[in-house]
Every structure is written in structure tokens, then in C-alpha cells.
Amino acid sequence: MVSNSSLDTTLNLPSLDLSKPLQPSSLSSLSEACHQWGFFNIVNHGISRGLYENIHSFSNQLFDLPSETKLQLGPCSSIKTYTPHFIASPFFESFRVSGPDFRSSARDSVDVIFDENSREFSEMLEEYGKKMTELSKKIMKIMLTILGDEFDTRFYDCDFKNCHGYMRINRYSPPNNLEDQETVEGLGMHTDMSCITIVYQDETGGLQVKSKEEGRWMDIVPSEGTLIVNIGDLLQAWSNDNFISSEHRVVLKKPLNRFSIAFFWCFEDEKVISAPNDVVGNENVRLYEPFVCLDYLKFRESNEVGKFEKVGFTVKDFIAHNTKNSVSENNLQINIQSRAE
Ligand SMILES: O=C(O)CCC(=O)C(=O)O
Numbered sequence: 116m117v118s119n120s121s122l123d124t125t126l127n128l129p130s131l132d133l134s135k136p137l138q139p140s141s142l143s144s145l146s147e148a149c150h151q152w153g154f155f156n157i158v159n160h161g162i163s164r165g166l167y168e169n170i171h172s173f174s175n176q177l178f179d180l181p182s183e184t185k186l187q188l189g190p191c192s193s194i195k196t197y198t199p200h201f202i203a204s205p206f207f208e209s210f211r212v213s214g215p216d217f218r219s220s221a222r223d224s225v226d227v228i229f230d231e232n233s234r235e236f237s238e239m240l241e242e243y244g245k246k247m248t249e250l251s252k253k254i255m256k257i258m259l260t261i262l263g264d265e266f267d268t269r270f271y272d273c274d275f276k277n278c279h280g281y282m283r284i285n286r287y288s289p290p291n292n293l294e295d296q297e298t299v300e301g302l303g304m305h306t307d308m309s310c311i312t313i314v315y316q317d318e319t320g321g322l323q324v325k326s327k328e329e330g331r332w333m334d335i336v337p338s339e340g341t342l343i344v345n346i347g348d349l350l351q352a353w354s355n356d357n358f359i360s361s362e363h364r365v366v367l368k369k370p371l372n373r374f375s376i377a378f379f380w381c382f383e384d385e386k387v388i389s390a391p392n393d394v395v396g397n398e399n400v401r402l403y404e405p406f407v408c409l410d411y412l413k414f415r416e417s418n419e420v421g422k423f424e425k426v427g428f429t430v431k432d433f434i435a436h437n438t439k440n441s442v443s444e445n446n447l448q449i450n451i452q453s454r455a456e
């Protein structure tokens with residue numbers, strides 16, 4: 116059980132309207148939200164409600180299959196696209212579909228466990244993946260303009276053009292005996308391992324972000340037609356903390372299944388992440404030594420804070436770990452040298 120929900124507060128995030136040219140006033144509220152919360156909303160994004168509803172209903176059929184069937188795609192299978200309950204939390208399960216060929220990725224999974232309908236479902240996921248890819252590119256360019264005039268033309272092609280996306284379709288099933296006023300954690304506190312993540316959450320709600328000042332959990336209330344963008348660790352490091360990757364979690368307050376789709380837009384594994392000098396700025400300190408994206412991903416995947424808190428580390432922990440290791444490597448070198456002398 117987690118904190119009493121009556122203490123939670125609702126967070127009002129600015130909405131970026133993608134059907135209109137960007138106004139200077141919206142740019143400043145967006146910039147503030149990216150710096151303070153690492154979250155903002157988007158509206159008029161071009162993804163129809165019908166597409167979500169169809170994906171939702173197909174996904175439910177998939178999640179409703181017996182565990183033995185789903186485990187054919189589980190962590191011990193060769194496919195590994197299904198995360199069963201009790202990995203991230205007792206109440207969370209998820210399917211992963213990877214780009215750039217979302218259709219074949221979906222078919223590789225769905226064909227194994229669905230007798231029929233697999234083609235239609237894979238086509239929907241392909242449409243969703245393609246649209247999210249285009250949306251991620253568009254949002255990334257807008258975010259670069261927040262950092263500086265013409266930063267989109269200066270930095271998009273050299274740093275972001277090889278980004279790739281994958282999605283996770285999530286279902287949260289609270290315990291049957293969830294009482295009034297009781298809350299359980301569906302997904303523990305974490306930061307995302309992406310540049311940006313675009314989240315669709317159903318009307319159940321439950322996504323929360325932690326405020327930096329008071330450490331208080333704020334609700335990100337779902338709103339029809341609105342998608343949530345959150346900044347991940349990779350962009351926090353590339354932007355030298357101009358953009359913040361906030362700690363967030365999902366809580367379950369109602370005895371209802373919750374559905375969400377998270378689309379992660381990430382740097383390529385081999386990319387060396389290094390904030391450009393102009394992004395760091397003359398008066399500021401470079402906060403992250405350049406690092407290889409895959410090293411950070413491996414660090415995150417292999418470190419656990421405790422049970423169900425596998426996701427609790429951030430890019431700051433990674434940098435601290437690297438610094439500690441390079442200090443101990445230096446000490447080792449000195450020790451070896453002094454023993455040889
Ligand atoms: O389910 C959600 O609303 C968010 C999920 C999430 O934070 C994640 O998958 O990283």
C-alpha cells in the first residue's frame with residue numbers, strides 16, 4: 116500500500132497544440148514544464164480515438180489469454196516480448212512491439228499466441244508505431260527550438276536522426292480486494308530510459324510525477340484527446356539538465372484494470388551522448404561526461420534497488436557509478452605502479 120490519496124495533488128500541465136503554429140507564449144510555458152516537471156501534454160496529435168479503442172480491445176484479448184500461453188513470449192522464451200506479473204510489480208504486465216518494422220515485430224509475437232485476428236492487430240500496431248514515430252520527430256524538433264533559435268536545424272540531423280522507437284502496451288490489474296481509499300503501486304518510481312516517451316493512458320488515471328521541492332506525488336489526470344509527453348534520462352543528459360527526466364510512477368486507486376501505451380523514442384545504442392557546447396552554454400558547467408548509450412542502458416538493466424524497484428536508478432546514478440569506477444581504476448593503476456616501484 117502507498118500514501119493516502121487525499122494528500123495527492125493534481126498537476127496542471129501545459130498543452131502543446133500540434134495543429135497550430137507555435138506561439139512565443141506557449142514556448143515559454145512549455146520550456147518551464149520541461150525544466151520543472153519533465154512532462155507536458157499534446158493535443159490535436161492526429162491519432163484517432165478509434166485506433167486506441169481498437170488496440171485496447173485487441174490487447175485485452177491478448178492479456179486475457181491463460182498465463183501459460185502468454186509465457187510463450189515471456190522472459191524465458193526466445194521472443195521475450197511479454198513481461199508477466201511480478202517482474203515490474205505484482206499488478207503489471209506488458210507487451211513490447213519494436214520499430215522500425217512494427218508490423219513484423221507485432222506479428223512475431225501475436226502469431227504465436229493468437230489463432231485468428233493476428234493480422235488485423237499487427238496492422239493496427241504498425242499504424243500506431245508509424246504515427247508515433249512521426250509524432251516523436253515533430254515533438255523532438257519543437258523541443259530543440261525551446262533550447263535555442265534554430266537549434267532544430269542545427270542539432271536534429273546530427274544528433275537525433277538515428278533515433279528509434281518501441282512501444283509497450285501495459286495492463287495493470289489491481290488486487291480484487293482493493294478497498295475504498297486504498298492505493299497500490301502498479302509501477303514503481305522510475306525515470307524513463309528514452310529521449311522522450313509519449314503516453315496514452317485510459318480514463319482510469321493513476322500516473323503520478325514527483326515534485327522536486329517537496330517530493331510530493333502529483334496526479335497527471337487523463338483528459339480525452341490528450342497524450343502525455345515525458346522526458347527521459349537520455350534527453351536530460353544530452354540537454355545538460357535543461358530538460359528534466361522526472362521520477363514518476365503509476366498507482367491504482369480503483370478496482371479496475373488500467374490500460375496504457377507508452378512509446379519510447381531513444382538514441383541508437385552506439386551513440387555517444389554528449390551535450391553540444393551551445394546547449395551547455397558559456398556560463399554553465401558540463402554535467403555529464405560523454406557516455407555510450409548502451410553502457411547506460413546496461414547499467415539500468417543490471418541494477419536493482421530492491422524488489423520491484425529495478426527501475427529506480429537514473430542517469431545521475433550511472434554517472435556517479437562511472438566516476439566511482441574511474442576513481443577506483445585510477446587507484447588501481449597507482450597501486451600497481453607503486454608495487455612495481
Ligand atoms: O502506464 C503509464 O501511464 C506509464 C507507464 C510508464 O511510466 C512506463 O512504461 O515507463
Ligand SMILES: [Fe+2]
Pocket residue numbers: 305306307312363
Ligand atoms: Fe515511465
